Amino acid sequence: AALPAGTQAPPPTPHVFSDPAEIGALRRNLLAWYDRCKRDLPWRTLAATEPDADRRAYAVWVSEIMLQQTQVATVIDYYNRWMQKWPTLQALAQASLEEVNELWAGLGYYSRGKRLQEAAKKVVSELAGRMPRTAEDLQKLLPGVGRYTAGAIASISYGQATGVVDGNVIRVLCRLRCIGADSSSPAVIDQLWDMANALVDRSRPGDFNQALMELGATVCVPKAPLCRECPVKQHCRAWRRKLFGKPTPVPDVEDCGVGGCPLCPPAMEPWDSSLGVTNFPRKAAKKQPRVARTATCVLERRGCHGAPEYLIVQRPSSGLLAGLWEFPSLPLDQDLQEEKQREALADHLRAWTGWPVVAGGLRFVGEVVHIFSHIHQTYVVYSLPLDGDVTLDPALTPSRWVTEEEFHASAVSTAMKKV
Numbered sequence: 424a425a426l427p428a429g430t431q432a433p434p435p436t437p438h439v440f441s442d443p444a445e446i447g448a449l450r451r452n453l454l455a456w457y458d459r460c461k462r463d464l465p466w467r468t469l470a471a472t473e474p475d476a477d478r479r480a481y482a483v484w485v486s487e488i489m490l491q492q493t494q495v496a497t498v499i500d501y502y503n504r505w506m507q508k509w510p511t512l513q514a515l516a517q518a519s520l521e522e523v524n525e526l527w528a529g530l531g532y533y534s535r536g537k538r539l540q541e542a543a544k545k546v547v548s549e550l551a552g553r554m555p556r557t558a559e560d561l562q563k564l565l566p567g568v569g570r571y572t573a574g575a576i577a578s579i580s581y582g583q584a585t586g587v588v589d590g591n592v593i594r595v596l597c598r599l600r601c602i603g604a605d606s607s608s609p610a611v612i613d614q615l616w617d618m619a620n621a622l623v624d625r626s627r628p629g630d631f632n633q634a635l636m637e638l639g640a641t642v643c644v645p646k647a648p649l650c651r652e653c654p655v656k657q658h659c660r661a662w663r664r665k666l667f668g669k670p671t672p673v674p675d676v677e678d679c680g681v682g683g684c685p686l687c688p689p690a691m692e693p694w695d696s697s698l699g700v701t702n703f704p705r706k707a708a709k710k711q712p713r714v715a716r717t718a719t720c721v722l723e724r725r726g727c728h729g730a731p732e733y734l735i736v737q738r739p740s741s742g743l744l745a746g747l748w749e750f751p752s753l754p755l756d757q758d759l760q761e762e763k764q765r766e767a768l769a770d771h772l773r774a775w776t777g778w779p780v781v782a783g784g785l786r787f788v789g790e791v792v793h794i795f796s797h798i799h800q801t802y803v804v805y806s807l808p809l810d811g812d813v814t815l816d817p818a819l820t821p822s823r824w825v826t827e828e829e830f831h832a833s834a835v836s837t838a839m840k841k842v
């Protein structure tokens with residue numbers, strides 16, 4: 424029978440969990456494995472031992488923001504320092520952006536730290552210091568908190584039975600249920616959220632969600648998953664398919680037997696037996712990163728104690744690397760010849776310092792490549808020794824002279840440290 428307008432057909436059964444007994448078994452197997460094998464992480468300890476719900480939610484929130492796009496091993500040290508410095512929302516709300524950037528330096532995606540601090544201020548000033556108590560309210564009321572982070576905070580800190588979907592969960596669920604359609608498409612993502620909400624264990628939702636993510640991070644990894652050791656392999660359709668294969672692939676019949684199935688691999692790219700379970704998930708081709716070149720000048724002078732000092736300037740308070748400090752830099756047009764880029768940089772420095780900088784005085788040092796998430800950035804590095812003082816107009820750009828030690832303690836990006 425035709426469905427009423429506006430409603431979607433339920434997904435074909437091979438792509439969902441419909442048997443309550445199987446859901447129960449999967450929860451038990453996954454949680455038993457998690458209890459045995461989980462990694463000891465500082466935010467897990469805090470979430471398990473902190474009696475105050477606001478402090479607990481704050482501790483989980485900080486970890487979730489730091490873990491976005493960053494490896495666990497890198498985050499641990501930053502997390503411990505952060506929680507020592509700002510153990511509560513109230514403490515963080517009083518910090519300056521400069522302090523936040525300094526602590527964040529090296530962790531990348533700097534706007535995360537800034538947004539976290541802005542949101543903490545909001546909780547203190549507008550919500551009387553009380554964290555919203557459900558995933559829905561967390562997402563609605565806290566800037567920078569999306570559906571995933573809200574679900575993680577609510578399930579781990581408050582025990583709300585709500586699922587989460589991040590990159591690890593996408594991979595695990597797509598494999599468990601042979602979902603081979605583009606895993607970044609809204610239709611597939613919606614499907615995965617429904618599945619995560621249906622699967623999440625009702626009495627231990629926070630542990631269940633962490634277990635699913637941990638499985639993706641340590642067992643069901645992207646390239647060479649450890650299926651033989653996997654605690655949920657008996658529920659995994661990709662694994663079963665790898666073991667038993669298919670008699671003969673018939674390209675014009677969809678994998679699950681439903682013609683035009685929206686969740687199967689596209690008909691043009693059917694199951695490839697050489698890939699095994701890594702047939703899933705599939706993603707549409709990534710956009711190429713933008714290529715950019717920037718000329719950077721390390722201005723050096725002798726400081727009052729004879730040690731060299733370097734000039735750093737502050738970036739604008741919005742946009743890429745907002746508010747961080749860097750050596751004076753100038754974005755370059757593509758395909759500019761070396762001579763021209765040197766002249767452009769000299770012009771820039773002259774206008775800005777009032778010092779008679781000539782292109783010939785700039786010494787070319789080398790090139791540094793740094794990959795931001797969406798930009799392939801090359802810094803063309805020059806140096807310029809000065810034997811007098813340069814006074815910059817502070818209204819123009821905040822700047823300061825620093826020793827090498829002070830430079831490393833400042834809020835500078837990893838790219839500038841490479842320079």
Ligand code: SF4
Binds near residue numbers: 643644653661662
């Ligand atoms: Fe992932 Fe393999 Fe486990 Fe399936 S059996 S969930 S593919 S590790």
